[in-house]
Amino acid sequence: MTTSSSLALRISDLxxxxxxxxxxxxxxxxxxxxxxxxxxxxxxxxKTTTLKLIAGLLPPTQGSIEINGQVVxxxxxxxxxxxxxxxxxxxxxxxxxxxxxxxxxxxxxxKQTKAKQKETLDYVLKLVNLSEFADRYPHQLSGGQQQRxxxxxxxxxxxxxxxxxxxxxxxxxxxxxxLIEEMRGLLKSHNMSAIFVTxxxxxxxxxxxxxxxFHQGKIEQLxxxxxxxxxxxxxxxxxxxxxxxxxxxxxLDDYRVQTVLGVISSKKALTAAVGExxxxxxxxxxxxxxxxxxxxxxxxxxQFLGMTTHCxxxxxxxxxxEGCLELSVSMQQPMQIxxxxxxxxxxxxxxxxDRD
Amino acid sequence: xxxxxxxxxxxxSWFIAIMLALPIAALFYQAIGPSADVFQHLIDTVLLDYVQxxxxxxxxxxxxxxxxxxxxxxxxxxxxxxxxxxxQWALMLPMAMPAYIVAYIYTDMFDYAGPVQIALRxxxxxxxxxxxxxxxxxxxxxxxxxxxxxxxxxxxLLARTSFLEQSTSLIQASRVLGSSPLSSCLRVSLPLAxxxxxxxxxxxxxxxxADFATVNYFAVNTLTTAVYDxxxxxxxxxxxxxxxxxxxxxxLLFVGLERFARRKQQVFQKSMLxxxxxxxxxxxxxxxxxMTWCWxxxxxxxxxxxxxxxNYAWHYFAESWTAEFFQYSANSLILALIVASLAVFCAxxxxxxRRLVGTKYAAIPARxxxxxxxxxxxxxAIGIIIPLTSADFLLNDITELLWDWTPGLVFTGTTxxxxxxxxxxxxxxxxxxxxxxxxKISPSLDMVTRTLGHSPHSMIRKVHIPLIRKGILAGFLLVxxxxxxxxxxxxxxxxxxxxxxxxxxxxxxxDEMLEQxxxxxxxxxxxxxxxxxxxxxxxxxxx
Numbered sequence: 001m002t003t004s005s006s007l008a009l010r011i012s013d014l015x016x017x018x019x020x021x022x023x024x025x026x027x028x029x030x031x032x033x034x035x036x037x038x039x040x041x042x043x044x045x046x047k048t049t050t051l052k053l054i055a056g057l058l059p060p061t062q063g064s065i066e067i068n069g070q071v072v073x074x075x076x077x078x079x080x081x082x083x084x085x086x087x088x089x090x091x092x093x094x095x096x097x098x099x100x101x102x103x104x105x106x107x108x109x110x111k112q113t114k115a116k117q118k119e120t121l122d123y124v125l126k127l128v129n130l131s132e133f134a135d136r137y138p139h140q141l142s143g144g145q146q147q148r149x150x151x152x153x154x155x156x157x158x159x160x161x162x163x164x165x166x167x168x169x170x171x172x173x174x175x176x177x178x179l180i181e182e183m184r185g186l187l188k189s190h191n192m193s194a195i196f197v198t199x200x201x202x203x204x205x206x207x208x209x210x211x212x213x214f215h216q217g218k219i220e221q222l223x224x225x226x227x228x229x230x231x232x233x234x235x236x237x238x239x240x241x242x243x244x245x246x247x248x249x250x251x252l253d254d255y256r257v258q259t260v261l262g263v264i265s266s267k268k269a270l271t272a273a274v275g276e277x278x279x280x281x282x283x284x285x286x287x288x289x290x291x292x293x294x295x296x297x298x299x300x301x302x303q304f305l306g307m308t309t310h311c312x313x314x315x316x317x318x319x320x321x322e323g324c325l326e327l328s329v330s331m332q333q334p335m336q337i338x339x340x341x342x343x344x345x346x347x348x349x350x351x352x353x354d355r356d
Numbered sequence: 357x358x359x360x361x362x363x364x365x366x367x368x369s370w371f372i373a374i375m376l377a378l379p380i381a382a383l384f385y386q387a388i389g390p391s392a393d394v395f396q397h398l399i400d401t402v403l404l405d406y407v408q409x410x411x412x413x414x415x416x417x418x419x420x421x422x423x424x425x426x427x428x429x430x431x432x433x434x435x436x437x438x439x440x441x442x443x444q445w446a447l448m449l450p451m452a453m454p455a456y457i458v459a460y461i462y463t464d465m466f467d468y469a470g471p472v473q474i475a476l477r478x479x480x481x482x483x484x485x486x487x488x489x490x491x492x493x494x495x496x497x498x499x500x501x502x503x504x505x506x507x508x509x510x511x512x513l514l515a516r517t518s519f520l521e522q523s524t525s526l527i528q529a530s531r532v533l534g535s536s537p538l539s540s541c542l543r544v545s546l547p548l549a550x551x552x553x554x555x556x557x558x559x560x561x562x563x564x565x566a567d568f569a570t571v572n573y574f575a576v577n578t579l580t581t582a583v584y585d586x587x588x589x590x591x592x593x594x595x596x597x598x599x600x601x602x603x604x605x606x607x608l609l610f611v612g613l614e615r616f617a618r619r620k621q622q623v624f625q626k627s628m629l630x631x632x633x634x635x636x637x638x639x640x641x642x643x644x645x646x647m648t649w650c651w652x653x654x655x656x657x658x659x660x661x662x663x664x665x666x667n668y669a670w671h672y673f674a675e676s677w678t679a680e681f682f683q684y685s686a687n688s689l690i691l692a693l694i695v696a697s698l699a700v701f702c703a704x705x706x707x708x709x710r711r712l713v714g715t716k717y718a719a720i721p722a723r724x725x726x727x728x729x730x731x732x733x734x735x736x737a738i739g740i741i742i743p744l745t746s747a748d749f750l751l752n753d754i755t756e757l758l759w760d761w762t763p764g765l766v767f768t769g770t771t772x773x774x775x776x777x778x779x780x781x782x783x784x785x786x787x788x789x790x791x792x793x794x795x796k797i798s799p800s801l802d803m804v805t806r807t808l809g810h811s812p813h814s815m816i817r818k819v820h821i822p823l824i825r826k827g828i829l830a831g832f833l834l835v836x837x838x839x840x841x842x843x844x845x846x847x848x849x850x851x852x853x854x855x856x857x858x859x860x861x862x863x864x865x866x867d868e869m870l871e872q873x874x875x876x877x878x879x880x881x882x883x884x885x886x887x888x889x890x891x892x893x894x895x896x897x898x899x
Contacts, residue, residue, distance in 0.1 A: 057528050058634065081531040094529035098547045107543075108533035157534065 007069070008033045008161055008193030009054065014063035016049055023049045024217045027063070031161075031193055036184070038196045038204040041214030042240070047197045050214075051163050054195065055088050056081035068160050087154030091166040093146045095138035101125075101149050102134045108157040124152040127186065143170050144179065151183065155190070162187065162194040168203050180206045201241050205229075213237045230283070235353055238281050243308060243328045245287060249280035249352065257350065260315065260325065261296070261343045266350035278352040284308040284328035286346045291333070295340035300324060302335065313341060369709040372702050373721035376728055376780050379739030383604070386597035386742045398586070398595060402577065409496060410565060410578040410606065416500030417507060417564045418557050424653055425508040426515055426553070430541055431646045433519035434527075436635040438643070443650045444516075445892040450657025451509040452884030454841065454858075456569035457877050459502045460865045461661045463573075466493045499574045505657040507563050511556035513891075518552035519545055524634065537636055554617035558610040565606055566732030568844035569862055579603040583734045584848065593742060600735040607730050662881060668874035676875035680860070685879065688857040691771065692839035695778040696786075699835040700828055702779070703786035707794045708820060711802075712812055722787050729784035733844030740777045740849060744768045773849045781845060782838045786831035793827025794820070833886065840883045 009031035016024040023046045031037050039047040052058040054065060056072065056079055064074040067086065072079040095104050105124060109117050125131045128148035138146055147167060154162060167183075168176050184207055187194050198204050204211055205225045213220045213228060213236070221233045232238035249257035249264070251272045256265045257280060264280065272278055289299075289311070297313035309331045314324040327343075335341065431437070432444050450458075466472050473490055482488045492498065522545060530540040546553075568580045577585075579602060587596040638646055669676055706722040728736065744767040752762040767773060797820065805815045821828075843858040850859060857876045864873035 052528070055528070055532050057531065080536065081528070082534045082536055084532075086532060088529065088532040090525040090529055092523065092525055094523060094525035096526060096530075096544060096548075098550070107530065107535075153533065163532075 006033065007031060008035065008067070009195070010064075010066040011050075011054070012064050014050070014053065014065065015061045016046075016053055016058065017061050018049075018058075022217060024053070024060075027217070027219065029212065029219065029222075031195060033193055034188075034191045036187060036194045036196060036207060036209045038198060038208030038211050039214055040198060040201060040204040040211055040240070043199055045214040046217040047214045048165055051088070051165050051195065051197050054161070055086050055163055056084050085157065085159050086161045086163055087157065087159035088163040089147075089150045089154050089165065089167045091169055093138075093150040093170075095146055095149055095153075097138055099137075100134070101130065101136050101138070101141075104138070104149055105153045105156050107153060120156050124155050127155065128152045143172075144175060147171065147179070151186070160193070162192050164194060164196040166198055167196070168198070169200070176203070177206065183207075213240060215240075231349065231351060232281070235279075235281070238351070238353075243284050245282045245284065245327050245329075246353075247280045247282065247325075248355070249278050251276045251278060251352075257352070261345065264345045264350065265347060267347055268349040270350065270352065272352055277355055279355050281351040281353060282345060285330055286348055287327060287329040288344050288346070289313075289329050289331055289335065289341045290344065291335055291339045292342045293340065295342045297325075297341055297343065299335055299337055299339050299341060302337065313343070316340070365705075365709060365712075369706055369718075369721045372706060373724040376702075376725040376783060378743055379736060379777075379780060380604075380727060380731070382742040383597050383600050383735070383739040386594055387601045389594045389597075398582070398599070403582070406577050406579050406582045407602075409576055410580075410603075412496055413500055413503075413571070413576065413578060414561045414564050414606075416497060417503045418560055420500055420504035421508040421511045421557070421560050422553075424504065425512040425556075426546075428650050428653060429512045429515035430519060430545065431650060433516050434537075434541070434545070434635055435638050435646060437638040437646050439647060439651070443654070445888070446654045446658075447512055447650060448509045448888050448891065449654060449659075449885070450506045452881050452888060453506045453658055453661055454569070454843070454861075454877075454880060454884075455503050455506045455567060456573050456843075456862060456865055457665070457870070457881075458506055458657070458661045459499070459570045459573050460870050461664045462502060463493050464664075464870075466491070494574045494576075496576050499571055499576050502574075503564055503567060503570055504560075505653075507560045508653070508657070510559040510563070511553065514552045514556035514559075515549050518549040522548050551617045555614050558614035558617065561610045562607055562614075562730065565603060565610070566735075566844075568732070568734050568847070569865075573865065579606065580732055580734050580844070583738060584844070587738060587741075587848065593738070593745075596738045597742065600738045603732060603735050604730075607732065611730050662878075665874050665878050665881065668871040669878055672871045672874060675872040680855075681873075681876055684855045684857050684860045684876065687855065688840050691774065691778070691856060692836045695775055695782065695839045696832045696836040698775070698779055699783045699786040700790070700832045702783055703790040703831055704821075704824075704828065706787060707790045707824075708816055710791070711794050711797075711820070712816075722791060726784035726787050728780035729782070731781065733781070733842060733846075734848060736777055736781055737845050737848035740773055740780070741768060744773055744776070768849075770851055771854065774846060774851075777845045777849055778839050778842060781842070782835045785834045785838065789831035789834060790824055790827045793824040797823050830890065833890075837883055837886055841880055 007030050009029070011027055011029040014024055014027040014029075015022070027046075027050065029037075029050075039050060041047050049058065053060050053073070054067075059078050060073055062075075065072050067084060071077060072084050096107065099107070102121060105121055106117050109120055112120070121134070122131070125134060128151055130145060130148055130152065133141065133145065133149075138149065141149065147170075150167075168180060171179055180203060196204075196207055198207075208225060210223060211225050211228050212222045215236050221228055221237045223231075228237060229241050232241065235244075238244045247259045247261065249259045251270060251274050252258050252263065253274055254269045256263050257270070257278070259280060284307075296317060297315045300312045300314050302309055302311035305328075307330070308328045310326070310328050312324050312326050329343075428443075428447055432440060432447065464470055468485055468490075476482070476488070476490070480488070493502075526544055526548070527540055530544045531537075535543060565578075566580065567578075568584060571578050572581050572584070579599060583596050583599045583603060586592055586599055702725065706725060710718045710722050712718075731739065747767050748765050748769075751766060752764070756762050801819060801823075802815065805819050806812075810818065840856075841858060842856075843862055846856050846859050847862070850856065855863070857880055861870070861873045861877045861880060864870050870877065
């Protein structure tokens with residue numbers, strides 16, 4: 001366990017309820033310095049609430065929050081948001097419509113000298129490439145420019161922690177990836193710690209160092225994006241992060257399981273006991289279909305989805321299992337209905353869940 | 357959509373519009389004429405004072421309204437404290453109080469002979485007025501305070517709505533960027549509410565300029581009282597018309613300001629998702645202060661005056677419960693019913709005309725007919741007298757020529773003038789209410805009705821009228837209520853020996869005998885409460 005002073009944020013046993021509904025029930029979370037952590041989950045799971053609790057915009061009902069080693073919330077204390085020195089970027093950017101870009105950016109700097117203000121303004125506007133828009137009003141800017149103003153405004157007070165609430169949800173999908181990369185670069189080059197909330201797994205994968213999948217007010221799993229994608233701890237995480245095929249599997253030994261598609265082996269030793277009935281989760285990328293003369297199944301239906309193909313295959317040898325299977329697979333070449341195929345599973349660390 | 361409409365429909369729509377605009381045209385026409393030196397006399401003597409008084413009064417009423425209404429609006433919109441839900445609508449109650457009744461009651465209370473000064477003299481042993489200083493309520497600041505006490509709800513209502521509609525994330529952003537709740541209010545909430553505040557203040561200013569009874573009671577001479585005095589005192593219609601045009605230009609200034617502010621509002625109030633409302637939880641001193649402030653306004657603007665009225669009515673019941681009371685109630689009731697029915701009829705006609713014709717020009721009759729609402733009652737009365745007097749003369753000349761007989765003052769000497777005036781003043785309310793419910797009917801309903809084989813008239817009967825029934829009812833009720841309350845128009849235009857409840861109450865208040873008309877005053881206040889119930893319900897639905 002790291003000491004709290006080396007952390008940008010430590011949340012312990014955080015509870016929050018609003019209008020009698022429990023939104024958070026005992027949240028624990030640590031954020032390292034210079035780390036970007038993403039809170040990912042469906043809407044209404046409590047991730048935005050967590051952000052607002054950290055910013056001090058909502059009072060917790062129980063638990064404590066420390067920012068850079070300083071307690072901002074516990075049973076006695078609820079520090080006002082203006083005293084926490086956090087930056088926040090809102091989903092709708094929350095730019096003040098009555099103020100110019102300059103006044104928006106300098107909103108937090110009103111106590112500074114004019115010279116200091118000018119210096120800050122020049123610096124952050126240059127950072128987000130908006131120097132020539134300083135005198136515009138927010139409604140005269142495009143969505144992407146508005147977002148950059150919001151970033152500049154948050155950075156102007158050099159916050160110790162940056163909170164981002166669905167910052168890319170109003171951006172066209174064509175430029176979204178470019179913006180994500182740009183912003184990630186910006187945060188990394190300024191050694192900023194950040195917490196980022198989204199319901200989009202693509203944004204989360206691209207932006208985060210570590211990922212926390214939220215479910216019903218709790219963190220379901222925490223880890224790097226590839227850890228969570230490839231080794232989900234629960235079926236919720238597995239399903240939320242992408243398409244999964246579930247096959248009934250019986251454990252044969254430390255490395256192999258028996259399924260309707262035959263014996264499948266794992267790179268890593270399995271934790272389940274021999275003979276146990278489990279559910280094998282396989283990502284579409286690891287399942288491949290090949291057209292062969294003598295295959296184990298025929299294709300009875302297919303739906304092309306780009307990266308993967310959703311198809312129904314019917315097993316030829318009925319002794320292996322019953323009838324047909326619906327699978328998401330990757331296909332090397334186009335196939336026709338009625339083609340005979342073999343299914344191969346790329347060797348990887350198998351993920352087994354308990355059956356319901 | 358292109359409909360073939362009967363010529364009668366076109367002509368009646370334009371006829372109504374022109375009739376309703378006639379008095380305004382007449383005012384300007386009359387104002388050009390020579391006024392037999394009355395106007396010159398006014399310029400030489402008192403006109404400057406009247407204009408000055410009017411402007412000072414408007415400024416003070418707006419200032420006091422801001423001071424009392426804006427904190428209340430912010431507290432109700434942004435903070436949580438005990439009683440907030442009740443205060444939300446209770447703060448609108450003073451709107452139902454006629455200002456002159458409040459003026460009367462406070463004068464009674466704070467005068468030399470009133471209970472407050474008597475009590476002070478008793479406590480401190482002062483002998484007479486020279487022993488101490490006490491403010492005089494019968495002054496411009498006094499009138500401004502009384503007017504602000506009953507007019508502030510306009511500002512409160514608009515500012516509160518504006519605060520509520522501001523995106524929560526803007527407030528939260530300001531907090532995260534280092535602003536305390538108070539500084540966030542000053543730097544974000546208030547500037548964002550500026551257009552709404554401007555609209556509210558324009559309304560307050562318009563009502564102030566239009567007020568006749570309060571300033572008359574306090575003997576503060578403004579343009580409105582000058583119009584009245586010039587007509588009643590000097591009998592100069594032209595001078596009255598000239599003063600009316602002056603008053604009107606002041607009003608138009610505020611109307612323009614209001615329009616401008618409303619346009620601006622659309623840029624400022626970008627509709628954003630309304631998140632869960634998080635209010636500041638007030639505790640300790642702040643809580644007590646907030647509650648005291650809000651309840652004080654309700655108390656001073658409504659509860660206290662109303663309690664005094666009830667007390668009067670209780671003690672002077674025999675004097676109040678008279679045949680006159682019933683006679684004048686009946687007069688007001690019948691008048692209001694006639695006006696409301698006519699206004700709704702005109703509004704339906706104009707609204708459907710616009711809908712069916714659907715061109716830019718078809719909206720003009722409805723727009724013209726709503727101009728009268730901005731006219732102060734006294735100004736409108738002068739505008740009515742001008743054409744109706746001519747009409748009376750013309751009629752009498754003709755009958756005398758033909759049959760050697762004159763029917764007398766058919767138009768100006770009967771309730772016709774009153775009904776006509778009320779119709780001009782209040783048809784805007786009916787038009788607004790009915791137009792907005794017509795606009796809510798999807799245009800595709802018209803198209804589907806026509807493709808199903810119905811003529812325009814059958815469509816109106818079977819589709820439009822049933823769908824705008826609520827708007828018709830609301831319009832009827834609002835016009836009815838305003839007609840029951842209207843005072844200055846009635847004072848100038850009522851036939852000889854004819855009283856409405858409002859003129860009856862005002863007469864008694866002027867004669868320092870409001871006690872004996874307390875029941876009538878209570879009826880007026882209660883009628884005035886009805887629209888607040890509607891308003892509150894529609895606000896509840898919004899939020």
